[in-house]
Amino acid sequence: MNYPANADQLGLCLCHGCGQACDLSSSAHICTRCGAAIHRRKANAIARGWAFLLAALVFYIPANLLPVMHTEMLGSGSESTIGGGVLEFWEAGAWDIALIIFIASVGVPAIKFFSLGLLLFTVQHRSTWACRQRSQLYRLVELIGYWSMLDVMVVALVAALVQLRGLGTIEPRVGILFFGLVVVLTMLSAMSFDPRLIWDSHANEGRPH
Amino acid sequence: MTQPQDLIICEYCDTVYQRAPLLKHQRALCQRCGGVLYRHTSLTIEQRLALSVTGGILLVFANAYPVMTIGMQGLTHSATLWDAVQILSHGSITFIALVMALSIIFAPVLQIALLCWVLSFALAGQRAPGFALCMRGLESLRPWSMLEVCLLGAMVAVIKLAGLLDVIPGIGLLALAALSMLIIHIAGKDIRDLWVQV
Numbered sequence: 001m002n003y004p005a006n007a008d009q010l011g012l013c014l015c016h017g018c019g020q021a022c023d024l025s026s027s028a029h030i031c032t033r034c035g036a037a038i039h040r041r042k043a044n045a046i047a048r049g050w051a052f053l054l055a056a057l058v059f060y061i062p063a064n065l066l067p068v069m070h071t072e073m074l075g076s077g078s079e080s081t082i083g084g085g086v087l088e089f090w091e092a093g094a095w096d097i098a099l100i101i102f103i104a105s106v107g108v109p110a111i112k113f114f115s116l117g118l119l120l121f122t123v124q125h126r127s128t129w130a131c132r133q134r135s136q137l138y139r140l141v142e143l144i145g146y147w148s149m150l151d152v153m154v155v156a157l158v159a160a161l162v163q164l165r166g167l168g169t170i171e172p173r174v175g176i177l178f179f180g181l182v183v184v185l186t187m188l189s190a191m192s193f194d195p196r197l198i199w200d201s202h203a204n205e206g207r208p209h
Numbered sequence: 210m211t212q213p214q215d216l217i218i219c220e221y222c223d224t225v226y227q228r229a230p231l232l233k234h235q236r237a238l239c240q241r242c243g244g245v246l247y248r249h250t251s252l253t254i255e256q257r258l259a260l261s262v263t264g265g266i267l268l269v270f271a272n273a274y275p276v277m278t279i280g281m282q283g284l285t286h287s288a289t290l291w292d293a294v295q296i297l298s299h300g301s302i303t304f305i306a307l308v309m310a311l312s313i314i315f316a317p318v319l320q321i322a323l324l325c326w327v328l329s330f331a332l333a334g335q336r337a338p339g340f341a342l343c344m345r346g347l348e349s350l351r352p353w354s355m356l357e358v359c360l361l362g363a364m365v366a367v368i369k370l371a372g373l374l375d376v377i378p379g380i381g382l383l384a385l386a387a388l389s390m391l392i393i394h395i396a397g398k399d400i401r402d403l404w405v406q407v
Contacts, residue, residue, distance in 0.1 A: 004240070007223045014218040017345045019401045021216040021225070033404060034341045073373075089369075097368050100361075135221050135242035146355050149312065153293075153355075153362025156309055158369060160288035160296045161279050168281070168373075177302040184308060187352065199222040199242070 006199075013038050042194040049120050052189035057113060059178045059185065066175035068155055073168040081175060082106075082151060104150035105179070112148075112186045115141045119193060126201035138195045145190055148183045152176055217246050250399045254406065258328040260395045264321045267391065270384035272314065276363055277382060280375040289381060290314060290359070312355035317388065320354055320396045323347050331407045340407075347400060354396070356389035 007013060013024045017036030029038050067079035080088070082105045089098035115137050122134065155176050162170040217228050217237075221244040231237060231249040239246055252260070275287035290313055298306035323343045330337035337343060363382055370376050 005225050007218045007225045010225060012216070012218060012225060014220055014223070016220070017348055018341075018404055019217075019220075019398075020404070021218050034345055036345055092372070094368065097365060100365060131222075132242055135244060138221065139244060146312075146352065147358055147361075149355055149358045150362050150365065152297075152305060152309060153313070153359045154365045154369065156293040156297050157276065157288065157363055157366040160292040161277055161286060161366070161370065162374075163286050164279075164281055164284045167284060171299075172297055172302060174300075174302055176297070177305045180305040180308055191352070195221045195242075196223045 008040065013040055041196060041200075042192060045192055045194040045197060046120055046124055048192035049116065049189050052185045052192060053113065053116050053120065056109075056182045056185035056189065059181045060109060060113075063175055063178035063182050066178065067173040068151070068175035068179065069159065070171045070173050071162075071168070072170070079173065082179065101151065101154075104148055108144050108148045109182060109186065111144065112141055112190070116186065116189055116193065119198070123197045123201075128202050131198050131202055134198050135195060138190075138193070138198070141190050145187050146183065148186075149180070152180045152183070219244055219246055248399055250402050252395070252399075254328060254331050254403075257395055257400075258325070258332055260391060261321055261324040261328055264388060264391050264395065265325060267384045267388040268318060268321055271381050271388050274380035274384065276385060277367065277379055278377045279370060280377070281373075287379060290385075312353055313359045316350050316354035317356055317392060320347060320350050320392060323350075324396060324400075327403065331403060334407060336407050344400070344403065347396060351396060351398075354392060356385065356392060360385055360389045 007021065011024050012021050014020075015022050015031035015034060015036055015038050017031055018034035020031060020033045022031050022038050024038075024040065026032070030036070031038050064082055067081050068085070069080045071078050071080065082101075086098050086102045086105070089095075089101065119134060119138060119141075122129065155172050159170045159172045162168055215228050217226050218224070219226070219239040219242060222239060222242040224239055224241045226237070226239075226246060228247075229237070231247075233249055233251060236248040237246040238244070272290055275289050276293075278285055278287035294306050294310045294314065297303075297309055323346055327337050327340060327343050327347075330340075360382075363385065367376050367378065
């Protein structure tokens with residue numbers, strides 16, 4: 001199947017600041033319309049992508065092991081982790097809420113780790129396999145990326161609310177810091193990855209390098 | 210020779226297309242990778258400015274009024290968005306308070322302020338001072354604005370606490386719900402059309 005021309009072959013480049021098609025043959029690599037620096041491909045996309053992703057993976061361990069909340073109710077205190085929170089809802093019969101929290105705190109990060117790892121690995125090996133599907137996978141990662149912040153929001157709101165002196169207080173604990181860092185780092189990893197790289201090995205096929 | 214404004218490059222696979230006018234509710238998809246190239250913009254500058262001003266008012270309500278109030282044995286306590294940020298700022302986890310403040314307060318405030326600034330000049334057919342900077346700011350703020358996540362978080366919090374205490378949703382929650390939907394509508398990728406319009 002024949003597709004329209006590649007911007008790279010025409011000497012054009014997309015400006016990420018304003019979406020204009022810029023002429024790369026003009027002297028400075030700066031968008032004439034918005035003044036943003038333009039790059040043929042994002043700089044060090046693969047190295048940066050891996051770095052952020054691995055950092056996120058490392059932080060994901062304390063995020064799940066350390067408590068995210070400390071509850072003090074009528075004199076008795078307890079600490080809860082993210083997994084514990086899901087189980088609590090599940091056992092109380094609120095399976096729908098348990099499912100929402102499970103998807104946001106375990107499902108979404110797992111999908112992101114797997115997808116970004118797969119994208120980075122295949123691009124690194126110049127794979128021409130399932131380009132269209134990998135492109136869609138990237139858009140999925142972009143779309144679901146920030147929904148994992150849900151847990152951080154819930155803990156912050158619950159802790160801000162339950163401040164009843166003498167009856168009960170809830171305080172955030174260090175686990176939530178690591179969890180937030182995981183979300184921010186995976187978002188940065190997805191942002192530094194360049195989805196155009198997926199198609200580059202496709203375009204270079206049969207062409208001398 | 211086609212003008213650069215007539216060309217559109219797919220951000221996901223670098224394929225070049227010529228821009229074609231779209232009808233209502235239509236969107237242009239990339240043939241090669243299936244990504245969305247651009248959508249039909251149904252909002253005029255006047256409408257978008259009006260919605261931005263509405264957003265500004267909702268923003269005041271969302272931040273000034275408590276999102277929720279809880280009650281137990283006669284004691285009550287309410288929390289605003291800022292309280293939720295502040296509770297995270299104690300101790301060693303301060304960094305996450307910064308992320309939280311950016312995603313639910315600063316990013317939406319800046320988005321609305323920049324939109325109002327840029328659009329009020331655009332209404333008179335002028336480019337606002339610092340137009341390029343404002344437009345790029347709007348572009349980079351978009352992924353960090355997470356009001357819709359906060360809305361879902363507030364709903365989960367209601368259910369989480371409802372079994373233990375009395376929970377009363379506040380004006381802030383209603384404003385938050387309206388504002389999160391509004392921002393998705395007015396601060397999307399189609400604001401790039403302003404580059405051609407003014």
